[in-house]
Amino acid sequence: MAADDFFEGAEKCIEIWFGRQDGKVENGDLRKIPRETYEDLLKAACCEVISYTSNDEIDAYVLSESSMFVAKRRFILKTCGTTTPIEYIKPLLIYVYEFTGFDEVEDVFYSRKNFEHPELQKDTYRSFQLEIQTLDIIFKGTGMARCMRSSKTKDSWYLYALHPVECYGKEKQTPDQTLELMMTQLDPNVMQIFTKQHSANANQATQDSGISKLLPNMKIDDFLFDPCGYSMNGIEKEGHYMTIHITPQQEFSYVSFETNVPQSSYKELVTKVLKTFQPEKCVITMFTNEKSPSKSNHKEFKYLTELGEWQLDSNKTCSLKNHDLTVSFYSKYPS
Numbered sequence: 499m500a501a502d503d504f505f506e507g508a509e510k511c512i513e514i515w516f517g518r519q520d521g522k523v524e525n526g527d528l529r530k531i532p533r534e535t536y537e538d539l540l541k542a543a544c545c546e547v548i549s550y551t552s553n554d555e556i557d558a559y560v561l562s563e564s565s566m567f568v569a570k571r572r573f574i575l576k577t578c579g580t581t582t583p584i585e586y587i588k589p590l591l592i593y594v595y596e597f598t599g600f601d602e603v604e605d606v607f608y609s610r611k612n613f614e615h616p617e618l619q620k621d622t623y624r625s626f627q628l629e630i631q632t633l634d635i636i637f638k639g640t641g642m643a644r645c646m647r648s649s650k651t652k653d654s655w656y657l658y659a660l661h662p663v664e665c666y667g668k669e670k671q672t673p674d675q676t677l678e679l680m681m682t683q684l685d686p687n688v689m690q691i692f693t694k695q696h697s698a699n700a701n702q703a704t705q706d707s708g709i710s711k712l713l714p715n716m717k718i719d720d721f722l723f724d725p726c727g728y729s730m731n732g733i734e735k736e737g738h739y740m741t742i743h744i745t746p747q748q749e750f751s752y753v754s755f756e757t758n759v760p761q762s763s764y765k766e767l768v769t770k771v772l773k774t775f776q777p778e779k780c781v782i783t784m785f786t787n788e789k790s791p792s793k794s795n796h797k798e799f800k801y802l803t804e805l806g807e808w809q810l811d812s813n814k815t816c817s818l819k820n821h822d823l824t825v826s827f828y829s830k831y832p833s
């Protein structure tokens with residue numbers, strides 16, 4: 499049974515890329531939809547905006563439950579707790595077709611880690627099968643669905659991917675990569691930083707924890723919840739972002755880290771993130787397309803049996819239509 503104050507840290511992540519039937523994607527921009535509309539639509543997902551920052555390439559929203567990013571062609575909604583982000587999609591598509599110059603969906607990704615308490619989720623989100631069915635109806639297609647499981651722990655990670663149209667050819671692709679770490683059973687000494695008892699404000703938590711040093715030069719927008727909990731978005735040039743969300747309560751601690759910053763090797767960054775948060779278990783996912791400077795990471799991570807104090811349980815690499823994907827499960831060595 500779940501504790502009375504239980505909070506499901508694991509996020510449901512939606513990423514949608516938009517295009518145009520005539521291939522002239524430069525004529526579209528998701529940011530033509532007014533900011534108030536993006537905010538208003540969040541009611542359907544059962545969350546709200548608590549902070550906002552932007553630069554020329556990307557708008558970043560910190561939400562009551564995680565984050566939303568809007569760039570020229572890419573929309574990301576990442577929400578935790580008992581939120582309902584799939585309900586956001588239908589109204590979003592109506593506004594996209596009306597206001598942005600885009601007339602088709604090119605890529606859809608929906609992913610999440612297994613929930614600690616699926617029975618506490620609302621309707622659709624109690625089973626991945628139902629999530630898949632709902633997404634297929636919305637996008638009028640049949641998406642590819644996978645479940646990757648750790649060979650040693652109960653951790654698993656689910657992915658739904660759909661590419662409804664033939665897009666305009668790989669030669670016109672822009673580099674794209676996403677690295678995500680989903681960490682559980684974190685060190686309580688680190689987690690206490692993300693409480694009001696320890697930190698006077700979000701900036702203090704960002705500095706004291708070492709988050710500010712993970713990917714320097716980011717414009718950071720951070721938020722410390724009362725009495726505990728932390729969320730941050732960081733943005734920089736070329737639409738690069740990082741986002742971290744922390745549920746520090748010891749009984750169900752959870753931290754996620756995500757970035758699209760390209761690196762030819764993610765080994766150092768991943769090790770830095772693990773050392774910063776000290777999880778017992780971690781799921782790492784890496785997506786790269788053909789143009790990405792990060793694509794050699796799949797080979798490197800395939801044989802990376804150790805990352806500092808963390809040992810590989812199992813991993814798997816697979817090819818999607820436009821991306822390669824590696825999913826790895828790590829656990830801390832017994833001390």
Ligand SMILES: C[S@+](CC[C@H](N)C(=O)[O-])C[C@H]1O[C@@H](n2cnc3c(N)ncnc32)[C@H](O)[C@@H]1O
Pocket residue numbers: 505506507508509562563564577578579723724725726727728729742743744745746747752753754
């Ligand atoms: C929104 S944050 C980060 C969630 C994120 N997905 C994660 O990685 O855990 C969730 C943490 O903030 C706390 N919290 C405090 N007030 C909250 C609120 N009004 N809405 C959501 N979470 C709140 C929760 O108890 C939890 O520890």
